[in-house]
Amino acid sequence: MVEFEFTDEQRALREVARDVCTRSAPEEEVRRLMGTAEGFDRAVLRRLGSDVGLLGLAVPEEHGGAGAGLVELALLAEETGRTLLPGPLVGTVALAVPALLATGDDAVAKELLPGVVEGTTVLALAATDDRGGWAPAQPSVAAGAGGRLTGEQAHVLDGAAADALLVLAAADDGPALFLVDGDAAGLTREVQSGLDLTRRQARLRLDGVVARPVGSAAAATAAAAVATARRTAAVVLAAAAVGSAQRMLDSSVEYARQRLQFGRPIGSFQAVKHRCADMLVDVEHARSAAYHAAWAADAGTDDPELAADLATVVTAEAHLRVAKSTVQVHGGIGFTWEHPTHLHYKRAVSDAALLGGRAAAAARLADAVLEPA
Incomplete structure (x- = not known):
């Protein structure tokens, strides 16, 4: 390949x-x-x-x-x-499914x-802590006697709508994954207000919820499954960011062709041309990073962990820059609720914080690349 x-x-x-x-x-x-x-x-x-x-x-x-x-x-x-x-x-296909497959159950x-x-079952992976941080090594949910789960988790992707949840919890031998039915007694789910309303997150409260262990009881299995899921979801998020950025670039170029100022299309002005050109560079750079990460995972052409973190950093920064430039190209209308730009802008800001965010990815890149040197 x-x-x-x-x-x-x-x-x-x-x-x-x-x-x-x-x-x-x-x-x-x-x-x-x-x-x-x-x-x-x-x-x-x-x-x-x-x-x-x-x-x-x-x-x-x-x-x-x-x-x-x-x-x-x-x-x-x-x-x-x-x-x-x-x-x-993201919540079901890119997070929960890879985690479940990685457990070998x-x-x-x-x-x-x-x-x-x-498409009849929504499955969510709950691997955050009670403040929404992506901290799989420190679960804020504990498994008690009989596998009953108690604790809270915040900012769980698709947690409110999920028909079933894979919950990361602290067990006797370390973190482990448990399966919880969406309508289980003792489970309370609350939709959390967020910037991006197209991608729902929820707070979960578990009070003695009956759960089934998933996969091996070994903590290493659960940790590896969650790590695999995070890496897969990071690549999927990166690819989705490319699609959003491309859409904003297309709308900016079209608007620059149609919007007249001083009797000329604003796209004829050098400043607008340069901004659109910079957006194109950002989109193509992001696309290369995102698909390189996908190919690295499939074909082993590079370190998949390194490639995924690189894709996260590159696409998150490019997505936000393109969103800001789209607002500038569209001028006054770009700030309005009626225009779709704000939906993509909010997606860009929100995605940059998911799964630990671009800051965590940049830190891992630094540890992997700079520390050995």
Whole structure:
């Protein structure tokens, strides 16, 4: 496999994903879903799953999926980012599913993954602490007698809508993963207000909740599963950021062609030309970093952990710069609630803090690259 050369099948996948996302998430529908209880449309989720098979791209064939790789999942993520399609792509497909597969628990996988693939089951990974920090080594939930869980976790992606949750909790031998039903007694879920309303987060309170252990009881297994999930989700987030940034670049160029000032399109002015050119460089730089991380995970062309952290830093910074430039190119209208720019801007700011954020990724890069030197 050669990096940055998509196959015919991958190009066809992108076309299908773009068509479904464009039809399912026009701007007015995205705004409507932002005000609903769950924040997404389960009918669209089923369409992505059972109708076109996109939710099962990275799920093994023995569990009903396509058995594809992270490159294919990144292609889907880019198209969802372009339209800001609300839904549990990151929380379920990019976080919970890789964590479950990494535990090696085939029984739980056979129970849950067919529903995920069909779009009928929302699965969330709860691996934050009670303040929302991504701190898997220090769970704020504890497993007591009989595997009952007690504690709180904050900013859990898709935690409020999940039909089932994989909860990281402190057990006798260290951190372990447990399966909790969404309607379990003692579980309270509260949607948290956030900047990006297209990607819901929740606070979980567990008071003696009955749970089932998932995978091996060894702490190393749970830690490795959560680390794998974080790395996969980081690449998916990076690809989604590329889609959002590309959408903003396209809208900026189109507006610069149409908006007249002093009888001329503003795109004819050097300052606007330079800003759009800088946006293009940012988008292409981000795209290269994101897909390099996906290919590194699939084909081993580079250290996947290093590539994922690099993609996080590059795309987070590029996404935010493009968002700021889009506001500037659009002038006064770019600041308004009616214009879609603010939705992408909020996505850029919010994504930069997810999964530990770009600061944590930059710190890991420094430790990996600078410390040995």
